[in-house]
Amino acid sequence: MSLLRTEMLSKEFGGVSAVDSVSFEIPPGVVYSIIGPNGAGKTTLLNLLTGIYAPSGGRIFLRGEDLTGCPPHEFAQAGVARTFQNLQVFFNMSALENVMVGRYLRERCSLATALLRTPGRARAERACREEAAELMRFVGLADWLGARAEAMPYGALKRLEIARALATQPRMLLLDEPAAGLNPAEMHEIGELIGRLSSRGHTVVLVEHNMRLVMGISDHVLVLDYGRRLAEGTAEEVRRDRRVIEAYLGSAAGSDGKARNAGARAH
Amino acid sequence: MRSWLASPRTGGLAALAAVIALLPLGLVNNYFYEVAILVGLNAIVCVGLNLLIGYAGQISLGHAGFFGLGAYGSAILSARFGWPPLAALIAATLTVALLAHVIGRPILRLRGHYLAMATLGMGVILSIVAATEDHWTGGPDGMSVPPFTLFGTSLSGEGAWYSVVGALLVAAVWLSLNLIESPTGRALRALSGSEVAAEVSGIDSARQKLMVFVISAVFASVAGSLTAHYSGFITPSKLSFFHSIELVTMVVFGGMASTYGAVVGAAVLTTLPQLLTVFKDYEMVVFGAIMMGTMIFMPKGLVPSLGRLAGTAVGALRGGKGVR
Numbered sequence: 001m002s003l004l005r006t007e008m009l010s011k012e013f014g015g016v017s018a019v020d021s022v023s024f025e026i027p028p029g030v031v032y033s034i035i036g037p038n039g040a041g042k043t044t045l046l047n048l049l050t051g052i053y054a055p056s057g058g059r060i061f062l063r064g065e066d067l068t069g070c071p072p073h074e075f076a077q078a079g080v081a082r083t084f085q086n087l088q089v090f091f092n093m094s095a096l097e098n099v100m101v102g103r104y105l106r107e108r109c110s111l112a113t114a115l116l117r118t119p120g121r122a123r124a125e126r127a128c129r130e131e132a133a134e135l136m137r138f139v140g141l142a143d144w145l146g147a148r149a150e151a152m153p154y155g156a157l158k159r160l161e162i163a164r165a166l167a168t169q170p171r172m173l174l175l176d177e178p179a180a181g182l183n184p185a186e187m188h189e190i191g192e193l194i195g196r197l198s199s200r201g202h203t204v205v206l207v208e209h210n211m212r213l214v215m216g217i218s219d220h221v222l223v224l225d226y227g228r229r230l231a232e233g234t235a236e237e238v239r240r241d242r243r244v245i246e247a248y249l250g251s252a253a254g255s256d257g258k259a260r261n262a263g264a265r266a267h
Numbered sequence: 268m269r270s271w272l273a274s275p276r277t278g279g280l281a282a283l284a285a286v287i288a289l290l291p292l293g294l295v296n297n298y299f300y301e302v303a304i305l306v307g308l309n310a311i312v313c314v315g316l317n318l319l320i321g322y323a324g325q326i327s328l329g330h331a332g333f334f335g336l337g338a339y340g341s342a343i344l345s346a347r348f349g350w351p352p353l354a355a356l357i358a359a360t361l362t363v364a365l366l367a368h369v370i371g372r373p374i375l376r377l378r379g380h381y382l383a384m385a386t387l388g389m390g391v392i393l394s395i396v397a398a399t400e401d402h403w404t405g406g407p408d409g410m411s412v413p414p415f416t417l418f419g420t421s422l423s424g425e426g427a428w429y430s431v432v433g434a435l436l437v438a439a440v441w442l443s444l445n446l447i448e449s450p451t452g453r454a455l456r457a458l459s460g461s462e463v464a465a466e467v468s469g470i471d472s473a474r475q476k477l478m479v480f481v482i483s484a485v486f487a488s489v490a491g492s493l494t495a496h497y498s499g500f501i502t503p504s505k506l507s508f509f510h511s512i513e514l515v516t517m518v519v520f521g522g523m524a525s526t527y528g529a530v531v532g533a534a535v536l537t538t539l540p541q542l543l544t545v546f547k548d549y550e551m552v553v554f555g556a557i558m559m560g561t562m563i564f565m566p567k568g569l570v571p572s573l574g575r576l577a578g579t580a581v582g583a584l585r586g587g588k589g590v591r
Contacts, residue, residue: 050467051466051467052463052466052467071466071471072463072466072467073466073467073468073469073470073471073472075467076466076467076468076469077469080467081467081468082467084463084464088461088463088464089460089461089464090456090457090460090461090464090465091460092456092459092460092524093453093456093457093460097453097456100450100453101453101454101457101465101468101470102468103450104450104453104454104468104469104470105468105469107450109449109450109451111451111478113449114445114446114449114450114451114452115442115445115446115449116442116445117276117445117448117449121449125448125449128450161464164464164468165468167468168468168469
């Protein structure tokens with residue numbers, strides 16, 4: 001059974017279709033990439049898949065459960081976690097606490113036990129702290145265990161968001177442009193991290209501009225253009241698809257599709 | 268041992284308890300006690316209000332309404348219906364909790380200025396009700412309140428009140444510190460950090476906001492009930508917009524998202540008008556100036572700013588590493 005399935009998913013903003021009747025299925029355990037030129041509707045789609053936007057039409061199923069119209073926290077409960085293209089870090093907290101927030105759904109905690117800090121609660125708190133620290137080490141933030149989030153550099157914050165998302169123990173992890181703004185070395189490390197996530201059995205949905213990253217690690221690629229599904233298949237199939245080349249990659253598959261596309265759109 | 272002392276939940280609480288225990292040495296007469304008790308009662312309100320404003324990032328300009336409702340609830344039930352004060356306090360608190368829940372549900376959907384306006388409106392309505400329903404409340408002239416009794420013995424004398432309020436303040440601070448270092452407390456702080464990130468982490472923001480709104484209203488209500496019994500008289504000024512602003516100023520001045528900051532803010536801004544009696548007519552001007560000064564010169568508030576300064580100094584002493 002597919003992990004996630006959408007049926008004719010659409011989102012309009014004031015009559016303009018950002019996502020138009022998109023249907024696809026994501027099987028469990030894969031790295032599934034969503035690519036497309038700027039304004040293709042990738043981030044809108046991600047916002048639909050996490051409940052931040054309610055769809056104008058169509059349905060979303062996670063493991064057969066209809067989540068259409070549910071608020072984001074119910075998507076999280078169903079096992080969907082994400083990171084953000086423009087960082088959404090809790091800058092009023094420490095790095096470790098940011099990750100601990102991700103454990104929220106896994107911590108059984110009534111208001112009374114929280115207020116009174118029962119011995120059981122205090123133990124659970126220490127365990128939560130330790131698990132959050134473990135996740136920070138996993139994403140490569142061992143040096144930042146004691147840091148405040150506001151003191152961390154951009155690249156580290158991107159990883160922090162991944163650690164926070166992992167802390168929810170998601171069935172599906174959505175990464176919104178994890179490599180944007182990173183230098184080549186950092187980008188390589190992020191690619192490696194996604195590989196490690198995948199080998200641990202995580203289902204990763206990747207929205208990314210960087211073709212080298214996408215083509216290297218994706219099991220399956222969905223191409224959007226003007227909010228519609230343009231093509232999908234393995235990285236190799238998509239790379240050869242003539243419609244994709246025309247719409248997005250330009251005349252030759254390269255890593256700077258964005259710039260070429262900007263030129264193509266001008267015609 | 269060192270970490271025990273450095274932790275706000277243990278070392279800080281011990282320090283607060285020590286200050287409260289030792290302060291009577293400096294309280295030379297009843298007037299000093301009276302100020303100290305008012306500081307304690309205001310501090311309880313501010314600790315609760317800080318959970319809402321400081322940690323969860325939601326504004327309320329109507330908390331004097333909950334304070335006054337607790338005060339009038341206790342006053343009316345004990346004076347007009349002869350309820351035992353403790354029962355009256357509990358009933359008033361439950362009523363306020365229920366009311367906060369009912370009012371909070373629609374208005375906490377609002378954000379920023381809109382939430383500020385809605386809570387302000389709520390406070391104004393409650394204050395008008397207190398001033399006009401004079402057969403219950405005594406109207407603008409206020410009403411007298413019988414002394415607080417506990418299991419038949421009446422709580423009288425400044426020393427006894429001081430002990431009770433001091434103990435309650437320590438309890439309030441303890442509860443607040445516990446809450447903040449729990450999944451629920453982190454959820455609240457996450458809301459003020461990034462609401463969308465909190466939501467996708469599984470936090471039901473509407474529910475959490477409502478919960479902290481009710482908790483802060485309960486803190487205000489309990490302090491209001493006790494204030495009414497302690498001063499023996501209550502007027503609608505306790506529900507006024509100005510009182511709401513005073514409370515918010517205490518929280519902001521002391522330091523948002525700092526439980527001890529709320530206590531310090533309440534202490535300074537309750538004591539200040541007593542020292543500046545000459546400026547009585549300009550009290551609101553002074554408060555406004557303090558609010559503006561805080562916002563401009565130390566937007567994080569007194570205690571966090573001092574903490575940062577101390578951290579930098581310690582860092583410099585340890586070899587110029589500074590605080591990250």
